[in-house]
Amino acid sequence: MSAQSACVVVDPVSTGGTLAAEIASRGYAVVALWSQEVTPLMRTHVPASVRGIRYHAEVEEQSCLAATAEAVRASCQGLELLACIVGCETGVALADALSEELGLRTNGTEKNRRNKSVQQRCVKASGLRAVREAVGTSWSQAESFAESESMPVVVKPVESAGSEGVKLCRSFEETRAHFNLLMGAQRTVGSFGAAVLVQEYLRGKEYVVDHVSRDGVHKTVMVWVYDKRA
Template sequence: MRASTQQQRCVAIVDPISTGACVAVEATKRGYAVVAVWSAVVTKDLRNMVPEHAKGLRYHAQVDEGESIEATTQLLRKAAAPHKVDAVICGAETGVELADRLSQRSGLASNGTELGNRRDKHTQQQASRHTCLAYPPSPP
């Protein structure tokens, strides 16, 4: 029997606390190597804010946000080895901007960073008006 040459898939989860820890557990169950990427705003105490079923989860690696997005991208690539990162997922509100920058810099599927106010709900509704997407109306 030949050894499998298929490489294990890998995802990076930025700030896997609270619900993000649940995402990490599910990714692990599905066979992904998971790298936790911690944004600079997440304290050591916050890192422990995970649901009971996620306590004790062992990550493939953990990375602290670097001095620049280039440095963080390099740290992630090294930490993920021998795997190639397939996706960057935001695990908590604190990690939204880093996840967007990291995924964009890594050439992965991304919300991107082109629109500075892309997270503003009013801006989202205005952009939706120019698409075929349904969206909730603004309150009067």
């Protein structure tokens, strides 16, 4: 049976490949939209179980949002376009903007969806305690914070998935070295949100809550306790 409806998955890599395969298994045509942040090598990073997935179409992000939307529409001719969702962290901003542009159900475009520094400012604005931090694109912007903060500190990209690039630094010299390493690496791959965070280290148990919201209805689907080992 041929598909009647299509779903766009932006950057279906890592577990996003599994998501795309699940959508396809339910009878929908899957369009893979590759953002400019994803390199050819990154596109191969999918679980072995879905490595042979065949997409209805593969579309490249264009020079502007309108052109990208037009390319997606062209790839879905004859099909009802139902959704535009994200498969990987790199595609968050594009999926949000494109779903708005296409008039689909959307999360909207908010910087706090990906930028960890903006997320912390939102926490503070809500009257809750937040992590002490400094953010910058050059070491001089974080140096004074690193000098005054008790060690260890956490150094990580302002935009990344999971623990990617995250390091617990136990000295000023190690903090500076990892900050500069991350900035250099992000500039090399052309990351659009390149910046680095230096944050206080929070001791104790860390809980992670997986939460889903739709149309004002909020559901907690899972609670995790991290097992941290040096």
